[in-house]
Amino acid sequence: xxxxxxxxxxxxxxxxxxxxxxxxxxxxxxxxxxxxxxxxxxxxxxxxxxxxxxxxxxxxxxxxxxxxxxxxxxxxxxxxxxxxxxxxxxxxxxxxxxxxxxxxxxxxxxxxxxxxxxxxxxxxxxxxxxxxxxxxxxxxxxxxxxxxxxxxxxxxxxxxxxxxxxxxxxxxxxxxxxxxxxxxxxxxxxxx
Amino acid sequence: xxxxxxxxxxxxxxxxxxxxxxxxxxxxxxxxxxxxxxxxxxxxxxxxxxxxxxxxxxxxxxxxxxxxxxxxxxxxxxxxxxxxxxxxxxxxxxxxxxxxxxxxxxxxxxxxxxxxxxxxxxxxxxxxxxxxxxxxxxxxxxxxxxxxxxxxxxxxxxxxxxxxxxxxxxxxxxxxxxxxx
Numbered sequence: 084x085x086x087x088x089x090x091x092x093x094x095x096x097x098x099x100x101x102x103x104x105x106x107x108x109x110x111x112x113x114x115x116x117x118x119x120x121x122x123x124x125x126x127x128x129x130x131x132x133x134x135x136x137x138x139x140x141x142x143x144x145x146x147x148x149x150x151x152x153x154x155x156x157x158x159x160x161x162x163x164x165x166x167x168x169x170x171x172x173x174x175x176x177x178x179x180x181x182x183x184x185x186x187x188x189x190x191x192x193x194x195x196x197x198x199x200x201x202x203x204x205x206x207x208x209x210x211x212x213x214x215x216x217x218x219x220x221x222x223x224x225x226x227x228x229x230x231x232x233x234x235x236x237x238x239x240x241x242x243x244x245x246x247x248x249x250x251x252x253x254x255x256x257x258x259x260x261x262x263x264x265x266x267x268x269x270x271x272x273x274x275x
Numbered sequence: 276x277x278x279x280x281x282x283x284x285x286x287x288x289x290x291x292x293x294x295x296x297x298x299x300x301x302x303x304x305x306x307x308x309x310x311x312x313x314x315x316x317x318x319x320x321x322x323x324x325x326x327x328x329x330x331x332x333x334x335x336x337x338x339x340x341x342x343x344x345x346x347x348x349x350x351x352x353x354x355x356x357x358x359x360x361x362x363x364x365x366x367x368x369x370x371x372x373x374x375x376x377x378x379x380x381x382x383x384x385x386x387x388x389x390x391x392x393x394x395x396x397x398x399x400x401x402x403x404x405x406x407x408x409x410x411x412x413x414x415x416x417x418x419x420x421x422x423x424x425x426x427x428x429x430x431x432x433x434x435x436x437x438x439x440x441x442x443x444x445x446x447x448x449x450x451x452x453x454x455x456x
Contacts, residue, residue, distance in 0.1 A: 145438060
């Protein structure tokens with residue numbers, strides 16, 4: 084009797100385990116599916132095919148826009164007549180007609196950077212911070228040169244994820260922005 | 276024996292103050308080291324101007340500088356010139372309204388050298404991968420007469436992105452402006 088009841092007790096948990104395992108697998112599949120679909124959907128929202136307005140979030144404006152702090156992050160949008168960079172508080176437009184030249188370039192940035200990152204790297208014992216410094220990611224830099232209403236020269240630098248600067252540049256050129264032929268510096272190690 | 280040990284001990288103590296006294300005396304003998312200037316350096320008269328215009332200068336043909344570096348240099352110098360508060364107005368290159376200012380001074384940054392480094396290399400090795408940009412600063416009057424010239428170099432040696440060299444350069448340009456105006 085003891086043996087049977089013991090077998091019966093063993094059987095129930097194994098069934099429960101199977102059910103739990105299957106439900107976990109299902110949940111994982113659903114999670115992966117939702118995440119993939121979500122990212123694809125957001126990409127479609129960010130860059131609608133063939134439309135005139137492209138909006139790229141998480142763009143860093145390194146320097147050059149009035150009323151925008153250096154290294155501010157915001158959304159860079161392509162308008163029918165130029166570019167717009169918007170942070171939480173401020174918004175700056177650059178009209179296509181005022182653009183004098185547009186440059187794109189490939190660079191790389193450290194995965195762990197900034198003052199906090201530097202302190203964290205310095206805190207890793209036995210020179211481990213140097214190993215962390217080996218990790219980097221590619222970015223694309225968009226440099227736009229334009230003039231204000233008085234003819235004063237301005238230049239602004241945006242850092243975007245790879246491939247997006249070239250797309251923006253092509254769209255701006257299609258709008259009529261001026262671009263000259265550039266002599267590129269010789270290819271070198273991707274410089275951060 | 277005790278007396279002998281005490282004498283040695285005391286003699287050691289007398290050596291230390293005498294050495295210190297000797298060092299102080301030698302320092303006093305060199306007045307320039309204590310901040311007393313020797314012959315007065317030739318003081319160049321300061322310039323005065325109510326406005327300054329920053330002009331862009333193309334680098335020599337054999338010197339290739341990435342456009343983002345040139346733009347960052349220009350914008351950083353504009354910011355630093357404004358911060359000096361030496362001028363009522365800082366005009367950008369090509370600004371038509373600058374033509375009406377009688378005592379306008381034109382500032383040109385003529386690129387002389389550029390070395391593209393690598394942030395990764397800097398952070399991993401700490402001794403290589405520095406980025407540097409060297410420019411000749413030229414202050415001219417409206418009619419093109421050169422008023423003052425100086426060469427400065429901006430660098431990023433250890434931490435920071437390559438464009439930080441342009442910030443360093445701009446700070447040095449501002450220091451030159453402060454000592455010139």
